[in-house]
Amino acid sequence: MSNHIIETENLTKQYGNLVAVGNLNLKIEEGELFGLLGPNGAGKSTTILTLTTILKPTSGHATVGGFDIVKQPSQVRKSIGIVFQDPSSDDTLTGYENLKLHGMLYGMPVSLREERIREVLKLVDLTDRKGELVKRYSGGMRRRLEIARGLMHHPKVLFLDEPTLGLDPQSRENIWAYIENLSHEEHISLILTTHYMEEVDRLCDRLAIMDRGKIVALGSPAELKRIIGGEVVVMKSASPDIGSLKSLAYVKHIETKDGVVSLTVVNANEHLPEILQKTGMVDSVEIHSPTLNDVFLHYTGREIRDEAPEGGWGQRAMNYRSNK
Amino acid sequence: MGTKSNELQVKQMNEINGIIAIWYREFKVFQREKSRIVASVVNPILWLLIFGGGLGASISISGINYQTFIFPGILIQAVLFSSVFFGVYIVWDRKIDFLKEVLVAPISRTSIFIGKIVGGATDSIIQSIILLILGAILEKAGLIPGLKLTFVSTVGALIILFITTTSMVSIGLIIGSRMESPEGFQLITSFLLFPIFFLSGALFPLNRLPAWLGTLTLIDPLTYSVDALRHTILGASQYGLALDFGVMIGFTVLVIAFGTYAFEKMKV
Structure with missing residues (x-):
């Protein structure tokens, strides 16, 4: 056993x-x-x-x-x-x-x-x-x-x-x-x-x-989080030029959704200027250490938050009350 | 071999503890819901005094005062309704997810079912005792003359009511184990309760019925409870205690067996 x-x-x-x-x-x-x-x-x-x-x-x-x-x-x-x-x-x-x-x-x-x-x-x-x-x-x-x-x-x-x-x-x-x-x-x-x-x-x-x-x-x-292998760079941009980012060796992973580009980058602090040069104008940019949400996104291509929690206990408790 | 039988004993003790646990909970809930106790006593008394009094003003049955005649029937009615409606609590248990806590405990579904029956039967017996005491008072007051409430007949009546509530609680639980909503439960049970009640002869004598109605009363298991109770506290009976008890016990065994099966198959 x-x-x-x-x-x-x-x-x-x-x-x-x-x-x-x-x-x-x-x-x-x-x-x-x-x-x-x-x-x-x-x-x-x-x-x-x-x-x-x-x-x-x-x-x-x-x-x-x-x-x-x-x-x-x-x-x-x-x-x-x-x-x-x-x-x-x-x-x-x-x-x-x-x-x-x-x-x-x-x-x-x-x-x-x-x-x-x-x-x-x-x-x-x-x-x-x-x-x-x-x-x-x-x-x-x-x-x-x-x-x-x-x-x-x-x-x-x-x-x-x-x-x-x-x-x-x-x-x-x-x-x-x-x-x-x-x-x-x-x-x-x-x-x-x-x-x-x-x-x-x-x-x-x-x-x-x-x-x-x-x-x-x-x-x-x-x-x-280590699996992500770098920091996460999130950029908001109306028309991101992703194609040019693919050629960069230190960009591990590219994910785009609704005008938000998230990149996994090795040594992001160092490489950020170069990335921004490639993408052109962006509305905002943010660097953070990987979270479990990034891990989830990495494996599934979706964010956990996308799924709205349906009928949790609070909801049901309310149904219960209105039924009583 | 010794350890084997020990294990079995421990298992049996667990099941008995489980039955007591379920009963404990049902009894606590019953105690907290005072309005339930009051309603379960007031309604039968209204039937007896108003319905019985109104109709009794113009008829009597083979020399017996009409109110006295229907007293056993009213007792059975009270037990029938409170017993079957007890099944709605399993629907609530499911709705508030308490059922999960019980179903995941290390006791068998059969024990849960038996615990629930004992819980429902306790409610009905308490209700019956109150009604029998009120019956004795009304008899003394001259409202229902001819009621024979001795120690022996009272104990006999309680035994009959106990067997009746056991089978009727089982029916309520069987329906409840299948229903998702209290409203659905209410709907199904009202369809069932009124024919069972009216055909039992609770409100009329069985010896002068037209053939079609007579046949229907014979199929109603409650008929035999009413008859046995009449025998015990009025001294008048149609079929005799042997047949009455035979049908009552046979029917109870049948619905308990069916209820155990229904609980075994019940989904969370």
Whole structure:
């Protein structure tokens, strides 16, 4: 047996003809904070739902904590915790009652359960609010409660599906701090999906960039940015003369879109005057070190931001309210 | 071998804990929704006093006061509606994504289903106890004379109501497991509830019906619950307890089996 906490072999999930996840091969180390980055519809959530035994794979294999997701779903479920994309706590119960219910569902003995409830509430700073109904919680508090709940039964892996989607910047920062903290304190592996680059950049040891059901790049944030092999020069220009740039040896990569040219350039500071000479008049120019967005653009030819997040939890929560 | 049976015991304990967990949650929700309890008691009393009082002013059935005659039927009606409507909570669970939390827990779908039944049955039994107490008070007040509420008949009535609620909650959950919206659930169940209620003979005696109507009442499983309850607290019955219980238990086993299957196939 390997010490990989998660291992997938050609894992595939199809809906009719649509391949949501195709031949996924992934190995995640124990104790890692691993990110799945990609736009909506990239297959991140499907991957998580399959690994957590909620969906059955169409073909391929995967093990989580050493257990087969198809043959030993019950053992897999015991070894994982999940924080779903949409809030999944019962808002007619209090925070404490939600945790108690979770402990009961996972067959925890009473004394252990109560001790653990105290621990996880403290971890997410909700001890003072535990007796309040969840419907009085803010979005950030509710997310923290669900993180606490996912940790209660001492899982080996915690899955976080878009943990900060729909939260305001301050709550997001707050959740990030909790995630960082628990990856140190709880000695577990964390798998998170997100379409926020800052999130993986800040939190993850390693990440996989997913696009259209496939992994297009895998590595640490620094490694992936190094792949770009230079700085990124972004120019705005009505009629850029790209042809002349192609002959320059230090220009690694050219990407144009809606009058914006982005170049990958070795030693950009040094070569910028020459580039500008070649292109002629430009409206603006900017040099920055590569970001994960550049990495994504490099591999897919699109920006992650192009895909507007559809129906996140905030949206659904609003639908829910208007339906009530 | 010893460890094998130990493992099995642990597994069984987990399932029982899971059932208790689901029940715990349903009960907490029930406690919080006070209006549900009030409505579930007020509506039957309105039926008994206004409908029963109005019609009872001009008729009595084989010597029994009409309000007394329909009291068992009203109890069954109350249990029928609250039990089947309980299924809407699974639709809400899905809508608010709470269902995912439950489905991903290491317990079987069967345990989830049983936990839900016990939860719904608890609501109905609490409702029934309140209605039986109100029945005893109304009997003392002379409004429904001839009601036989002794300790034994009350326990008997609760057993009958328990079996009835179990099957009716199952039906509600089966429908709920298939529905995406609470509105859809409401629509389907109202189509189902009214025929079941009216054909059960809750509001009229079964012995002088025209043939077509008589046949229809015979197919209605609720008919036998009404009959058994009448036997227990009025001392008047059409089919006898053996047949009544036979049909009630047989039907309950059938819908539980079907419900377990429906939960097994249920999508998130």
